[in-house]
Amino acid sequence: xxLDNPPHSFDLEGYIKQYKxxxxxxxxxxxxxxxxxxxxxxxxxAIDELKTNTMNTKLYREIVTKNGEAxxxxxxGVVDTV
Numbered sequence: 413x414x415l416d417n418p419p420h421s422f423d424l425e426g427y428i429k430q431y432k433x434x435x436x437x438x439x440x441x442x443x444x445x446x447x448x449x450x451x452x453x454x455x456x457x458a459i460d461e462l463k464t465n466t467m468n469t470k471l472y473r474e475i476v477t478k479n480g481e482a483x484x485x486x487x488x489g490v491v492d493t494v
Contacts, residue, residue, distance in 0.1 A: 424450055428457060437461050437471070452483050459488055 424443065431439050440458035444451045455475060462472045476490050 422450070424453055425457070433465070437466075441475070452485075455479055455484060456488060459484070 428436060428440060437458050440454045440461070444454035444458070447454075459472060459475060462468055462475075473490055476484065476488060481489065
């Protein structure tokens with residue numbers, strides 16, 4: 413089920429504050445899939461959470477590779493540390 417017309421007054425950042433850890437990331441990924449209007453914002457928040465509070469580089473790379481610059485913008489590309 414995809415929400416084609418979710419309420420525009422929905423405060424994603426306020427809503428997601430009630431979640432912590434992987435639950436927060438999972439909820440953001442779910443929202444990005446089900447509510448296209450919030451896709452980019454939810455993915456960016458998920459990536460920021462991954463970078464700040466986890467060491468899950470595999471999930472980080474999967475999200476960035478799957479969605480790319482078209483959705484996320486150039487500041488959310490894969491970071492090579494080699």
